[in-house]
Amino acid sequence: MSPTPTAPLTLLCVHPHPDDESIACGGVLARAADAGIRTVVVTCTAGEEGENLAGIDLGEDDLAAHRRRELVAALAELGVDGHHQLGYRDSGMVGSAANQHPDSFHAADLELAALELAAIIRAERPQVVVSDDERGTYGHPDHVKAHQVTVRAVALAAEAAAPVAGAPWQVVKRYSHTLAKGRLLTAHRALLAAGLASPFGEVSVGGVEELPLGTPDARITTEVDVGPWLGRKRAAMAAHRSQIGPDSFFLNTPEELATALFATEQFMLEAGPLGGHERPETDLFAGLAAAPPSPGRADGQ
Numbered sequence: 001m002s003p004t005p006t007a008p009l010t011l012l013c014v015h016p017h018p019d020d021e022s023i024a025c026g027g028v029l030a031r032a033a034d035a036g037i038r039t040v041v042v043t044c045t046a047g048e049e050g051e052n053l054a055g056i057d058l059g060e061d062d063l064a065a066h067r068r069r070e071l072v073a074a075l076a077e078l079g080v081d082g083h084h085q086l087g088y089r090d091s092g093m094v095g096s097a098a099n100q101h102p103d104s105f106h107a108a109d110l111e112l113a114a115l116e117l118a119a120i121i122r123a124e125r126p127q128v129v130v131s132d133d134e135r136g137t138y139g140h141p142d143h144v145k146a147h148q149v150t151v152r153a154v155a156l157a158a159e160a161a162a163p164v165a166g167a168p169w170q171v172v173k174r175y176s177h178t179l180a181k182g183r184l185l186t187a188h189r190a191l192l193a194a195g196l197a198s199p200f201g202e203v204s205v206g207g208v209e210e211l212p213l214g215t216p217d218a219r220i221t222t223e224v225d226v227g228p229w230l231g232r233k234r235a236a237m238a239a240h241r242s243q244i245g246p247d248s249f250f251l252n253t254p255e256e257l258a259t260a261l262f263a264t265e266q267f268m269l270e271a272g273p274l275g276g277h278e279r280p281e282t283d284l285f286a287g288l289a290a291a292p293p294s295p296g297r298a299d300g301q
């Protein structure tokens, strides 16, 4: 089964918590939206185990309700066309009691969650799907589960016999967003040299093998320039104020350094054909899209 010529180009990104869409894929979502590509975000949990880092007065709200409003603002900033919530509970960090909550995403039946996502895929008909890498980027149980559920859902969506509403749909390219170790090391050193906080702390790191996070550079298949959309990505991250405080390196890195460090988003193509002969690809829709993105709505940052 292949997409019909009349199916609009669609990018669907699956993320475990409100804020992950902006941190991991904010650039490619805004870029795709400006290229006239439909963009859809699926958020697996409400993020209720996050911390209210900024100490925001939530009033009558619980954290989940507050984060929902932050998410709506972030999606608007990125020009996202469609949003779905899978409705699971945030599983919290590895080993926390929240992992065992019966409604947690971590405890959810993989097949049931994948069937739910497969129905969304059949309804939205994306050619390109993005989720976490197999290690959940930094090991959070919900990020690992988002990867597993997405892999299975893409397969189920294409299976004619699968008990999923809607016509079968074959996703053409499935990616994991990730961070290359080389990039992380460069960012760590540059942040410390600038006197800024690094997510790895103030320690000297001798080489990429010492980094606790990251994917070997050789596994990166795709690097997308999101420089013209970086301002919108950071604005979307800032909308998640309860999670990404103003002193976060995401937001307090001076613009010039941020552009140098964060102006590309990195991916591994895990299913489907690499577009063209060059590696890394420079567009998730390489081989699929006819029109290049227009930075018409970008803010020039």
Ligand SMILES: [Zn+2]
Pocket (backbone or CB within 6 Å): 016, 017, 020, 140, 143
């Ligand atoms: Zn997350």
